[in-house]
Amino acid sequence: MEDIKILDAVERYIRGEMNPDERLHFENLRKTNAEIDLLVVEHTLFLQQMNRFGEWKKFRSSLNDVHTQLTEQGKIDSTRLKGKAKVVYLFNRYKRVAAIAAVIAGVTTISLSALVWSVSPKPPSSADYLELSRKVDAAKTKTDRLENDLAVVKSEKSSKPSIAYKTVGTGFFIDASGLMITNAHVVKNSRNISVFNEKGDKFNAIVLKLDINRDVAIIKIDDENFKQFSTLPYGISKNSADVAEPIFTLGYPRDEIVYGEGYMSAKTGNNGDTLSCQIAIPADPGNSGGPVFNKKGEVIGVLSAKKTNAESAVFAVQSKYIYKALEELKTNALYKKVKLSSKSSVAGLSKVQQVKKIQDFVFMVKGD
Amino acid sequence: MKDQIDEQALLKGLAISDKKAVETIYQENFNMVQSLIINNNGSSDDAKDVFQEAMIVLYEKARSGTFELNCQIKTFVYSVARRLWLKRLQQQNRFSATSDNLENLIPVENELEEHEKVNVEFELMEKALNNLGEPCKSLLEAYYLQKQNMHVIAANFGYTNADNAKNQKYKCLMRLKKIFFTDYKNGNDDGGY
CATH class of the missing domain: 2.40.10.120 (Thrombin, subunit H)
Known part of the structure; x- marks a missing residue:
């Protein structure tokens, strides 16, 4: 309890809230009691630090307010530039990915066309026609079925996001x-x-x-x-x-x-x-x-x-x-x-x- | 000559964080710093960060009262922002020489050193406050930063009377001071001052 009163007095002293009598009394106390003197010095430093900290914090947040306000009023370029620079920024950001994707796409295209070329039927002889058309029919139904299956898988995937996890x-x-x-x-x-x-x-x-x-x-x-x-x-x-x-x-x-x-x-x-x-x-x-x-x-x-x-x-x-x-x-x-x-x-x-x-x-x- | 008087007035306004002054300086300098940053591998968010940091350096300088305006605010802000940005790039190991005309630059090393010191101190205070936890943090902030009256605080924080609130504030303050001064001393030792 005593400590609280002392600190209270110290704070009032530092802020200059004491009346002259009290102040004189306190200053005498300060001279005779080294502990109180130290407390005053220490607390002054602390309060100064606290005050500056408070102002610094306020200034920081006011800067943010000003930034938003000026941007909204169009007085600084912040958002506009963002829009213009965004393309460049995105390009820089993704150019590597894009390059890799392009390479993959290229390789896939080439290998696919090679595949298609290698399996594509040579010009058929007429005897093979019927056979072939049946084959085409069969292939078509197969593809249809595959497509259906694929659709099912797709819908399953989108409706049920639960993937069978193997590792946790x-x-x-x-x-x-x-x-x-x-x-x-x-x-x-x-x-x-x-x-x-x-x-x-x-x-x-x-x-x-x-x-x-x-x-x-x-x-x-x-x-x-x-x-x-x-x-x-x-x-x-x-x-x-x-x-x-x-x-x-x-x-x-x-x-x-x-x-x-x-x-x-x-x-x-x-x-x-x-x-x-x-x-x-x-x-x-x-x-x-x-x-x-x-x-x-x-x-x-x-x-x-x-x-x-x-x-x-x-x-x-x-x-x-x-x-x-x-x-x-x-x-x-x-x-x-x-x-x-x-x-x-x-x-x-x-x-x-x-x-x-x-x-x-x-x-x-x-x-x- | 008139410009110089205007700039002095702006700095005086800035020192007391007058809103109009802050806005004017912000508006007149932001785009310049932004193009500097964006032209040197930065984003507009980086620009905002760096510019605000430079504003704080200017603010500290204006408040210290020792700021003799021997250059334009523009030059000062630009020099500080440029230095801050180069430093950041270096920290990220991205050395890149900015190409700008060096005539418009002034040395700002001392200011930045001072600024860094102040920043460390404030970070200490922020950390100490955060480590206190609630309700201590809000209580002390209300009393010491927002300078609210003990009666108001007692009512807001649900204490039965101002004395109870004062009691709690005292306990919180003692803890804060302990954390702050321990860190303060440690910080100074580590820093090798």
Whole structure:
């Protein structure tokens, strides 16, 4: 109670709200009591910082307002330029994809025409005519049937989006735009990859990079329903964790997100592999590809494999490998700008709060 | 000569974040910075980011009161934005030489260094506040940033009276100060000042 009154007095003193008598009294107190003097100095610094911070924040948000307003009034070019530049931007963005698509299309066309040429009937002799027409008839019915089948398959596909998934694992975001990390074995043989958030919403994803050796895959959500995040609550650590450091993981061994905690067992993985590490944590197949966090809420690894003959030996790929893998991905013009953060905004929170913030960014990954 | 007087007035307005002044400076400089960024591998979102960052540098400079206008606002903003953008490109390992005429540039290294320092401090404060959680964060923001009266705060936050609110505020403040000053010291140590 006493402390509150003192602080209250200090604040009123700093703001100059004291009357002259009180002020004199307080200044005397300040001279005789070093603790109070220190508190005044410290609190002045703090309040100044707070004030400046407040103004800075206000100015920042006012800039955004001004930007929107001026754009709406057409006083700055923001949107118009966007429209004009968009074509160029899209061209730059997709020129690689377009080139690849063109090559594929070209190859397909050539091989198809070669195929058609090789199987197309040589000019028939008249005796073959009847036979041939029957054959054509037969072929036609066959095609019809095929077309019907195809239609059925198509309608099934569109009405029932449920794909028969063969692999299930966990994945987590490494940037706000929708890049995720998971295990390579979860997605390597899949044609369709879907990811599900904790609420069960489904998004389609594509594989950008597979490293079978490391068992790490970078995938990207490719779905118009996906809204980009503004930021991630956790960072990706560039350093290795220490032995005995407490760690935790989130994953989907079942349909619901499951929390597990343990500790770092060894800084290296199998046979002294320095890019992975050994951890002791409960892990089931669905945990594959899940993030491993330290107590600051920084990702220190990607859960990857369990040694079958030792119950508690689980291995994880160290997070610094994520940076390495991303560097390779950056050779692709589309992903040049991707930047990972190593800072975690949940660092000081309790475990419960951390998990609450993080769990929205850990998804279930399924492949067919 | 008249231009110079106008610019001084604008800067004075900016220092007190006068809306009209902010709008004028924004309007007169944005397109220039945007074409700089877009012509150098950036998007219009990048342009917005970089321009606003440059505006904040100008704002800090105007507020510090030490800003002697020995160049046009335009030159200053352009120089800062250009430097910021080059830095970003470098961070992304995309070295690209901007082709522009160097006569219109002024050195802004000191300003940017100062700006970075301030940014780090504010990020510390933001982080400390975020780490507090609710209701502490909103409570302190209401009192210290929005400067609301304790009675109003008590009513808004559902405390039975101003004293209770004050009590809670005190506890929150102590926690905030602890986090802030720990980080502050650590940050300074790490930074190797």
